[in-house]
Amino acid sequence: MATPTAHTGQLTMYTTTWCGFCRRLKSQLARDGITMREVDIERDPAAAEFVMSVNGGNQTVPTVTLVSPDGQEHVLTNPSAKTVKRLLGAA
Template identity: 45%
Template sequence: MPTHPVVPAPGSVTVYATSWCPFCSMLLADLDRESLAHTVIDVDTAPDAAAASAFVEGVNGGNRVVPTVVFPDGTTATNPSLDDVLLRLAR
């Protein structure tokens, strides 16, 4: 069972999301369009959803805000734009 956060490999990101979140859908579509490697963890349906949700709440002041993105250096961003993600990855 993964521990959270799931820190991605260099050049990729981990996105904590839900299937019903429009901001998640937009960010994931943008990442796909850019061919940026990413792992999606659905905080509603992942096998360890409670731990994933607790992580998201922990980095967002107790709120379960998605998308929450984890970068290779272990830092996070809440609801970032594609440009923000690319800048953080220096692409």
Template identity: 60%
Template sequence: MTTSENKAALTVYSTTWCGYCRRLKTQLDEAGIEYKEIDIEKDPASAEFVGSVNGGNHIVPTVLFADGTTATNPSLAAVKSALSL
């Protein structure tokens, strides 16, 4: 369930064509975990951020947690663990 509020527990950086992104978003939706989604192909600053946390590579999905940590292509279990769920 995407949210436009800044209160989302995490931000998912994605693209429209990314199968791994679709899978993660579906799993987050099914688990009831709110997130903000940003398409890095429509937001150059977000693409730059994703590259900065992935050694210059624009790898999606990249997840940014509220505490400032990131995860690249995480499993749902890894997201839940990071959120202490």
């Protein structure tokens, strides 16, 4: 499955404005200097479709895509900051 991730280390987080889990993950990653591209699925229908395609038809956020240093693409649903950092090679 192809993800919309462009290159190693790029992190994309699919969110909504009201999601507490999204806010927490963003702040935890920001504290460690990890930047991301944030996409609000309520404003971007294509992003909502992608999120539903990887979450059994559900609009579950945060959904995160990234490419680890070994070139492997990952799609994670509600991951911990620790998991994201490990996959980025930042842990």
